[in-house]
Amino acid sequence: MTSKDRAESEETSSGYGSISRDVDAVVRTDFDGHTSVDVTTTTSGAEFKEIGRNAAPLMITFLLQMSLSFMTVVSVGRLNALDLGGVSLANVTFTATSAIFQGLATCLDTLCPQAYGSKRYQLVGLYFQRCVAISTLFAVPIALLWWFSAHALRLVVDDPRLVVIAARYLRVMVSSIPGYIIFECGKKYLQAQNDFTTGQYILFVCAPLNAFFNYLLVFRLGMGYIGAPIATSVTFMLMGISIVAYIWYQKGRNGDMDCWNPMCNWRPIFSNWEPMISLAVPGIVMIEAEFLAFESLTILSAKFGTEALAAQSVVASIQTLTFQVPFSTGVAASNRIAYHIGKKRINDCRIATKTTIIQIGVILAIANFLFLVLGRKQVSTFFSKDEGVVALAVQILPIIGVNQFADVFNVLAAGVLRAQGRQRIGGILNILAYYVVGLPVAVTLGFYTDLGVKGFWIGLGCGIFVLSIGEVYCVWNSNWSQIIHDSHLLHKSTQGGNL
Structure with a gap:
């Protein structure tokens, strides 16, 4: 050398x-x-400092994102025990099934930083776009499951009133899927470029907005428990829009290190999915x-x-x-x-x-x-x-x-x-x-x-x-x-x- x-x-x-x-x-x-x-x-000390520095904003990001579902329980909990039980049931179902999107996005933990380190910058953006496309495909059965969740919930829940509340909640949450997917994949795309704070800043704004929306819809407008999933869905939409807006603003600003794959070159987005799926499914x-x-x-x-x-x-x-x-x-x-x-x-x-x-x-x-x-x-x-x-x-x-x-x-x-x-x-x-x-x-x-x-x-x-x-x-x-x-x-x- x-x-x-x-x-x-x-x-x-x-x-x-x-x-x-x-x-x-x-x-x-x-x-x-x-x-x-x-x-x-590098040295052990440098790695300790770098990993610790990047982990700190991630902790805040994950905690704030957790607060979105927590806030629905807090707001509905002030109504009555029946509504709280139904919403809690819906939240467990939502968390268990939406975790599939988080699992899919883990393939970007492998692919995007490796591509960035090897200076295949445009590949970073291509991986992000492919993961959004793959996640959208997986979203179809999940959306159908949420829309018709009453049939599945009746098999494990005896109280039909809880089933009705949970099923209505999950139907509203179908509208949160696009924002959820884009935000999860967008975080990974930016983290690969050593940006661990943008997701945190977006949630600094959206988490308080979610609390405000819950208060406004559940109590001030008198919508009851159904106001909680509407508030959460709107929040996820805003999170998705915000991270796309930032990525679009960032696009082209890094010169030769620009990580965006031009959307006009759309054919590669819908091809060669097998390597990504082989990482995403595990x-x-x-x-x-x-x-x-x-x-x-x-x-x-x-x-x-x-x-x-x-x-x-x-x-x-x-x-x-x-x-x-x-x-x-x-x-x-x-x-x-x-x-x-x-x-x-x-x-x-x-x-x-x-x-x-x-x-x-x-x-x-x-x-x-x-x-x-x-x-x-x-x-x-x-x-x-x-x-x-x-x-x-x-x-x-x-x-x-x-x-x-x-x-x-x-x-x-x-x-x-x-x-x-x-x-x-x-x-x-x-x-x-x-x-x-x-x-x-x-x-x-x-x-x-x-x-x-x-x-x-x-x-x-x-x-x-x-x-x-x-x-x-x-x-x-x-x-x-x-x-x-x-x-x-x-x-x-x-x-x-x-x-």
Whole structure:
């Protein structure tokens, strides 16, 4: 490698905060003539700072986005118990099925940063456009499911009044799908370019607007519970429009680094979908497997009475909030490592991965554990004033603290797997961990011992520990040269072979 080539390979104009060094490099050439470089342009400290800096706005973004559905429960909860029950049922259905769009968008965690790192800038925009098109195709059965949800809900809910409320809610939410898809894909498109704040700024405006719309429609205009899904749908529409407006404003401003694929060149958008779907489907499995496992516990908790169900809802809400910290960090790490893969820098990949798993992982695991154990009484009281509910939640939270200690490493390792394009491994491990180990042990401990709801969380924790060990093992023994080679072939195939 000449000094000129080395300088070009180590340039920092991408804005990713790489540290440029004049170092010798070992160039590996595989059987296909593809090269990867054993060159180090970063340090553990630089990776720690970069990933942490990008994770902070992501945490705020995810929390604000969560607040949209939370606000509907808060507003409708002031009406009556029947409306609240119906809306809660609709929210669970909405979250479970709309998570498919989040899973589809995870393929962009792999493709867009890798393409950006390898300077295939126009591919970043093409991947975004393809993912929107694929998600729109998947949206058709989801929209039909929501529109005719009453038929499915009657099979699991006895009260027909709850079914009517939930079904009407979901019909309105069909109109939220375009904005939801575009915002999810748009976030990934911008994150690949090291823009982790635009989504946050959009939600800084839209989240308060959502609260205002809920108040206006539900109470001031007297629309009742149906005003809540209208408010949420309008908010998602505004989010989608806002991110498209920003992308359009950004288009063409970066010169040679412009990532937009011209819409006049529309044929590639609707071709070569197979590589993206091969990444997206395991991404859906990873998200849905975990979500459905946790939701199953809430449904099963009803067998132990109202107090147990309420306590389960409290600790599940707390667990969801604390989960956002490692999840946001995992997304930031995924983008960073995928960028290094695009640059074909093996040592940088290794450094970023070890920094994520060892340094960041240990800090977050300890922080989450201490928060859930030491602050269990205070945080439980914030969610409920019922002494019986709080007492049971206080007993469960230390178990969740132990689970979260392991889950941090699982979430971060999953981010690395997405960066590598190995979502299939994560999907298989999720199914095995939750449905072969976690849920069977949880049901056994919950129903056949005196542990009750606590047994559910202990059993699920067993699955989480198995998942963490499996994913960390796979990440730790990564063949980075092969991963970089596979990445090259993947981008080549998505272009139809035209490099």
